[in-house]
Amino acid sequence: MIGIFDSGIGGLTVARAIMDRLPGYDIVYFGDTAHTPYGNKSVHTVINYAVADTKFLIDHGATIIVVACNTASSVAARVLSEKFKEPVLEVITPAVDAAITSTKKGAIGVIGTRATISSGIYERKIMEKRPGTRVYQEPCPLLVPLVEEGWLKRPETNMIVKKYLLPLKTRQIDTLILGCTHYPVLKRIIAKKAGKNVAVVDSSIEMAKHVKQAVDSSADIAKRLTKTGSIEFYVSDMTLRFEKTARMIIGKSIRLTEVRG
Amino acid sequence: MIGIFDSGIGGLTVARAIMDRLPGYDIVYFGDTAHTPYGNKSVHTVINYAVADTKFLIDHGATIIVVACNTASSVAARVLSEKFKEPVLEVITPAVDAAITSTKKGAIGVIGTRATISSGIYERKIMEKRPGTRVYQEPCPLLVPLVEEGWLKRPETNMIVKKYLLPLKTRQIDTLILGCTHYPVLKRIIAKKAGKNVAVVDSSIEMAKHVKQAVDSSADIAKRLTKTGSIEFYVSDMTLRFEKTARMIIGKSIRLTEVRG
Numbered sequence: 001m002i003g004i005f006d007s008g009i010g011g012l013t014v015a016r017a018i019m020d021r022l023p024g025y026d027i028v029y030f031g032d033t034a035h036t037p038y039g040n041k042s043v044h045t046v047i048n049y050a051v052a053d054t055k056f057l058i059d060h061g062a063t064i065i066v067v068a069c070n071t072a073s074s075v076a077a078r079v080l081s082e083k084f085k086e087p088v089l090e091v092i093t094p095a096v097d098a099a100i101t102s103t104k105k106g107a108i109g110v111i112g113t114r115a116t117i118s119s120g121i122y123e124r125k126i127m128e129k130r131p132g133t134r135v136y137q138e139p140c141p142l143l144v145p146l147v148e149e150g151w152l153k154r155p156e157t158n159m160i161v162k163k164y165l166l167p168l169k170t171r172q173i174d175t176l177i178l179g180c181t182h183y184p185v186l187k188r189i190i191a192k193k194a195g196k197n198v199a200v201v202d203s204s205i206e207m208a209k210h211v212k213q214a215v216d217s218s219a220d221i222a223k224r225l226t227k228t229g230s231i232e233f234y235v236s237d238m239t240l241r242f243e244k245t246a247r248m249i250i251g252k253s254i255r256l257t258e259v260r261g
Numbered sequence: 262m263i264g265i266f267d268s269g270i271g272g273l274t275v276a277r278a279i280m281d282r283l284p285g286y287d288i289v290y291f292g293d294t295a296h297t298p299y300g301n302k303s304v305h306t307v308i309n310y311a312v313a314d315t316k317f318l319i320d321h322g323a324t325i326i327v328v329a330c331n332t333a334s335s336v337a338a339r340v341l342s343e344k345f346k347e348p349v350l351e352v353i354t355p356a357v358d359a360a361i362t363s364t365k366k367g368a369i370g371v372i373g374t375r376a377t378i379s380s381g382i383y384e385r386k387i388m389e390k391r392p393g394t395r396v397y398q399e400p401c402p403l404l405v406p407l408v409e410e411g412w413l414k415r416p417e418t419n420m421i422v423k424k425y426l427l428p429l430k431t432r433q434i435d436t437l438i439l440g441c442t443h444y445p446v447l448k449r450i451i452a453k454k455a456g457k458n459v460a461v462v463d464s465s466i467e468m469a470k471h472v473k474q475a476v477d478s479s480a481d482i483a484k485r486l487t488k489t490g491s492i493e494f495y496v497s498d499m500t501l502r503f504e505k506t507a508r509m510i511i512g513k514s515i516r517l518t519e520v521r522g
Contacts, residue, residue: 034306035296040409044521045295045498114502145406148301156424159417237306241375260305 001026002211002225003062003086005053008036009235009242010144010182011068012249014091017208018066019231022215026230028060031256034236037144038071039113039180046115050076054084056259060232063224066211067091070112070180070203074119087214087221094210095177095203096125100133102199103175107134109168109198111190112179114139122179136171140164140180147182148245152189161186162193169195177201185249234259262287263472263486264323264347266314269297269496270503271405271443272329273510275352278469279327280492283476287491289321292517295497298405299332300374300441307376311337315345317520321493324485327472328352331373331441331464335380348482350475355467356438357386361394363460364436368395370429370459372451373440375400383440397432401425401441408443409506413450422447423454430456438462446510495520 002022004015008031015029030053032038038046050072054065065080065088067073073090081088099108110122117139126133142160151157168176176194178184184204191200214221235242238258247253263283265276269292276290291314293299299307311333315326326341326349328334334351342349360369371383378400387396403421412418429437437455439445445465452461475482496503499519508514 034302036301040297040500040502041295041498042500114500141410142403142406142412145403149402151403156417156420159420163417237302239301239303239375241301 001028001061001230002064002066003028003030003057003060004066004068005030005032005057005072006068006181007031007038007049007071008033009245009249010147010180012246013181013184013204014066014068014207016250017204018211021208021212024227024229026226026228027232028057028062029233030056031233031235033238033242037113038069039115039144040141041115043075043115046071047076047079050080051083054080056234058084058086060234062086064089064221066207068181068207071115074116074121089207089211089214091181091203091207092121092125094206095179095201096122096129098201098206099175099177100126100130102201103133105172105174106130106132107136107171107173107175109171109173109176110135110137110179111140111164111176111183113144114141116179122177134171136168136173138164138168143186144180144182147185148241150245150248152185157186158189158193161189165190165193173198175199175201178203233257236260262289262322262491263325263327264289264291264318264321265327265329266291266293266318266333267329267442268292268299268310268332269294270506270510271408271441273507274442274445274465275327275329275468277511278465279472282469282473285488285490287487287489288493289318289323290494291317292494292496292503294499294503298374299330300376300405301402302376304336304376307332308337308340311341312344315341317495319345319347321495323347325350325482327468329442329468332376335377335382350468350472352442352464352468353382353386355471356440356462356464357383357390359462359467360436360438361387361391363462364394366433366435367391367393368397368432368434368436370432370434370437371396371398371440372401372425372437372444373398374405375402377440383438395432397429397434399425399429404447405441405443408446409502411506411509413446418447419450419454422450426451426454434459436460436462439464494518497521
């Protein structure tokens, strides 16, 4: 099974993109809603949570691990790769590759949680692959709570997005990476405020393309997966709000099963 | 020692109010920043966290327990009182008593996290003590992240506070309970948007008065406490942001010690 984990519900944007591109494949999703959000916590705490999430997925039949959380990908992907024998796919590299392909002026903006931006991982990976690129980063810690509240079209959300993007606009970026799996839900507002000359890279979609590519090109990965149409969603804490947000992201009602830690 | 716990840093408003009113008393504070926030999580998860927090405080010398978190007070105070032999003081009742004393028209507004408001505990306690009171409640889930970001004077914060208070204003409340320990940090904005005819009840200050009263009037509680001037702050996860917010609330630099779960 394709195992996908996130700090909460936001990673469902990745699950949805994978379901669209790899229909029929068996998926197990784990959202660590009891510890959400990861983006404002420390590196070692996020690593501990990510290890526990991965163990849960493997115990529930996952044979490849998709880290659908930018924060966990930023600070824990290497530890997971070393600790587990299952292939671990992180969400950063596919977005970096897409941004490098997209940029013409070599000026890329990155928005994400405080933990993701502090880790500097996007800048580092971009510089490795395309030295000389100008990378401008901006932490946007209020966007996750706004998405979780479903404030998708409110004027306050518009104002806050505009405020966060202003320093990137003045740097005249031509490409913007949505470095958090919650942000695709706000893609329309973000694209509008970024301006029509800026290409928006959606890390959830790039991740799904990357998983499809891995399945298509690697016999090892392909043979690990099954196609019985089974899709399971687990969360470590359950509230009505999580159900509502999950429905909003997946586009239909889904059954979340709560598992206690 | 006076043991104080909160889901994170917000409960420091209670610690500070207690330090002001009971100078010299020994205090141990625990902020569960690894699991913050509690306000959007389920009842059973908050109870599990509150039990663990209380155990930590008792292991570190606490002889009375101050639940400085409205969410934990709402859903877990009774469990804690049953489970532990130490006196447990919760933050709801003192605020309810102050609001009942304050209201003239019998129209009280309550703002808090989603979990606190859903629990209905403020309304229930007000109705028990003053039947016939009209109680209007409004969950304000974005205020905690705004405080944590230090967006205390930004126009977006103004707009969001105004939006949350509007339904309470139309009900013509004359008293407003700040039912979350983060909100005192926004007291000036909240008071302004609520209007000059509305008395604002600060649950952190009422809690501190209540603790002082308990110390002054109960020999059992007084003899449990020591006065060596020792004040210890522990958190379950440590980031620069938490340190900054802690300094903002306490009004001076404090040393937070991280303890791992």
